[in-house]
Amino acid sequence: MLLLGCLCLGAGLIFFVAFNWQALGRLPRLGLVELPLLAMMLVLWRVRLSDGARQGLLCLCALNLGALLALVGQTYQTGADPWQLFALWAMLLLPWALLGKSPLLWAFSWLLAQLALVLYWRLGLFALFFSFDEEGLAWCLTLLNALLWGLLWGLPARYKVMPAYLPALMAGLGVTLLALLALFDAASAWIWPVWLLWLGAAYGCWHHSFITGLAMGCLSVIVVLLAALGKWMEPDVNGFLLLSLIAIGLSVAASRWLQQQRGHHAANQ
Numbered sequence: 001m002l003l004l005g006c007l008c009l010g011a012g013l014i015f016f017v018a019f020n021w022q023a024l025g026r027l028p029r030l031g032l033v034e035l036p037l038l039a040m041m042l043v044l045w046r047v048r049l050s051d052g053a054r055q056g057l058l059c060l061c062a063l064n065l066g067a068l069l070a071l072v073g074q075t076y077q078t079g080a081d082p083w084q085l086f087a088l089w090a091m092l093l094l095p096w097a098l099l100g101k102s103p104l105l106w107a108f109s110w111l112l113a114q115l116a117l118v119l120y121w122r123l124g125l126f127a128l129f130f131s132f133d134e135e136g137l138a139w140c141l142t143l144l145n146a147l148l149w150g151l152l153w154g155l156p157a158r159y160k161v162m163p164a165y166l167p168a169l170m171a172g173l174g175v176t177l178l179a180l181l182a183l184f185d186a187a188s189a190w191i192w193p194v195w196l197l198w199l200g201a202a203y204g205c206w207h208h209s210f211i212t213g214l215a216m217g218c219l220s221v222i223v224v225l226l227a228a229l230g231k232w233m234e235p236d237v238n239g240f241l242l243l244s245l246i247a248i249g250l251s252v253a254a255s256r257w258l259q260q261q262r263g264h265h266a267a268n269q
Helices: 002-019 026-046 051-076 082-100 103-123 134-154 165-183 191-206 211-233 237-268
Strands: none
Touching (some): 051 103, 082 103, 134 165, 165 211, 211 237
């Protein structure tokens, strides 16, 4: 609830400035965004807060920083592309995430970096290695996140400034999208061993420990199986009903298995 309240405050400030854009001058717009940011940074610096309050305030600062970047770009017409805004936003959040030891800001900056990569994709990034289509983008996201996952997994604990599960989950999402493309002959068949490798690595790393990662693996298997059945059946109305029942059955089985995994995790603790 605290984080949700901070998100609402950040969104409210952004929409207030945007809605009153014509009525506010240049300096009042900047002041409405800069002054709360300075006040929050002062509180973080001078006031001893609980971990939850500190994480919430850091989240609000991160949203405020993004609003400030967008406001400067719109006010002074810097000509920056959207990918540059998100890339700069992600880079500026990294020191805050490091100093604040905030997994939330690490996740936020990492997501912004993923978004910047997607927006920059068709401008020529990695032109020597990937094609500019959906398969190339999915391979890029999958392999880069898998590489980052491996690097973070091998680092000593004191150097792991970013949670290793973030790139692992994104690699799982990318490889699942590639598997769906391969089902409909829109991607290379090389994806199937890669998909199985990710499932095996996820199970081996997160068995009895990280339930969210195991849930991602279950979701990947369910989605790919349903897509394969749908392609094979070419269903009509009754066929879609059957697919819905299969989806419910697979979801129930996955839920029971995840509950068992959580029980083992609790027992081990």
